[in-house]
Amino acid sequence: MRLLEVSDLTVAFSTSDGVVRAVRGVSFGVDGGRTLGVVGESGSGKSVAALTLLGLSRGANVSGTALFEGRDLLTLADDELRRVRGARIAMVFQDPLSSLHPHYRIGWQIAEMIRAHESASRSAARRRAIELLGLVGIPRPERRVDDYPYQFSGGMRQRVMIAMALALDPRLLIADEPTTALDATVQAQILDLLVGLQRELGTALIMISHDLGVIAEMADEVLVMYAGRAAEVADRRTAYYRPHHPYTLGLLASIPGSAAAGGDHGRPLRPIPGQPPSLITLPSGCAFHPRCRYAMDRCRIDEPPLRQVAGGVAHRSACWLPLNAVGTGEEAEAQRQRVAESGRAASRATADGVT
């Protein structure tokens, strides 16, 4: 059994404008020592899904199951969940400055976190805090432990957040855009740190990011989300070199110099037209169809389920295109266009029929 197994997670929020359907039936899982990369644009539901696991999406209507070490996180009582959160599952957020309290010393904040979960003495917790600061690469931790957050740079603060997350030796670490606010050279330091610590401690990692470069580096398995659903699930190399879903293809083609964009900086990019839909009034059928260059009649009516893609181990895609049309090659592209063309006929020729 996997360390975390989420099935059919659905999260909706009632607002005065209507029901926001943030996550719509998403399943994923991760094992110890492995990394699941979750990619998607703003509003794809990637952060809401993670926050919901930790009981941090207040006021949401949640259904589905999330089995972690044999217990369903979604039905745990508040005090039980509080014992899991921080101790067994930890989280690192995007903005390290707003996640640290400006009035308390760094060391105090780490020690408090330890003492909230374990009966450690003040001095033992402080010693542990110093040790953790050293672990995440902060020079002279025995002196920096008494500094305030403002005395740390952005990268150093994110190291502190990671130290705090690792304080109780969690089995699962959820990192939500941990390097988005940081510069490239600092981002490289933090990613390097996360990989090193994961190797050392065997922690499972869920890495949430909009940055396909970060995911390409970190993930073993990739989950691509769009409008609250899983568009595609695949191992890392398959996701980047043999993608099936037009959204994944489109994301990759939007990146200058990527293989999907022709690997050449000379060509104009091929962006995905339009913008992500409102989660209150979702398009009919496949939520991506208004932006999809291959949209067929069927896509406007039926929402495609995640299906096994031909030739891929655990490669699944939620798209009606033939399951053997993968990758950015000319042949696959020609096939997609042919099928899309015939799928636009008024007669409901299904994509499967053509293959």
Add this chain to the structure above:
Amino acid sequence: MSDPDVVLTVENVVKHFPIRQGIVVKREMGRVHAVDGVSFAVRRGETLGLVGETGCGKSTLARCITRLYDLTSGRVIFDGVDISRLSRRQLHPFRREIQMIFQDPYGSLNPRRRVGSIIGDPFAIHGIADGSQRKRRVQELMEVVGLNPEHYNRFPAEFSGGQRQRIGVARALALRPKLVICDEPVSALDVSIQAQIINLLAELQDEFGLTYVFIAHDLSIVRHVSDRVAVMYLGKVVEIAPARDLYDRPRHPYTAALLSAASVADPDIADRRKRILLAGDVPSPVDPPSGCRFHPRCPKARARCAVEPPELVRRPSDSPNHLTACHFPVEATDDLARAAGTGGPPGGQGRSPR
């Protein structure tokens, strides 16, 4: 001196911000050396990319070029005229020619004003078109940048991030400027929307013969849009070269480190390369290091680097426009050069001539 092909010349531009303390008498306690002697020229129709990390001075430099800041010293020459000392009134005609596109499409548009009037502002300020004529020109602009002209009377809040950035582009283009400074124009946008705006900027450049100074921290985007790229570190340009040379053969150790740190959306490349991890953080610009400002973090630093600031010069083995400020530049055999080999397959180019 006045090469007609050159639109913008920046000569030894310095911008220091004094740090003052005291209640009645403000005493100067120190200075933030935001930009410390930067020189380059931008040719007509060219895109010059400007990269560097937070605090390197790239945005300050942009604001010096547009005269949103007054220079501490140095000159900014636009179309043969030194605009760095002009008064507000004298500057007025030049404001039409130099425009700016900002990073934050939320913060740079007044939420209480209608889009038509925001885009029409430049016409109003320069007294160009009014009444129905202004409306027509605004709607033409909206069409050009891919907005629906019928949305003339909407408020910024009714548009998405990408559409707001289009509004910012329309406003910048209203007076047909010669030079547009783009300060992180796509950083706040989602990946698929970034590509839309980048393509739009490229089309507009072709159509109107614009010259861009394109500031960004995303190296792959800068490579895609730029003809030449300048790399800044702590207020100085450390390397400037045609995009292809800079990415394929970086000479400054900082450029190499920056390239090796950039994440690439390609698992095989990500696995293959070895990163150069720079130690520590960027030092404070209040008290920049002596000699070469990069020396405390540089893997190649020697005693000379701490003493003597390197000049931005061309090395004999480099292409004619490739300048580097380093005493011991990266050689092809260095680990640094290998680590920086991040780009796509060989033959990837800065930008194809269109």
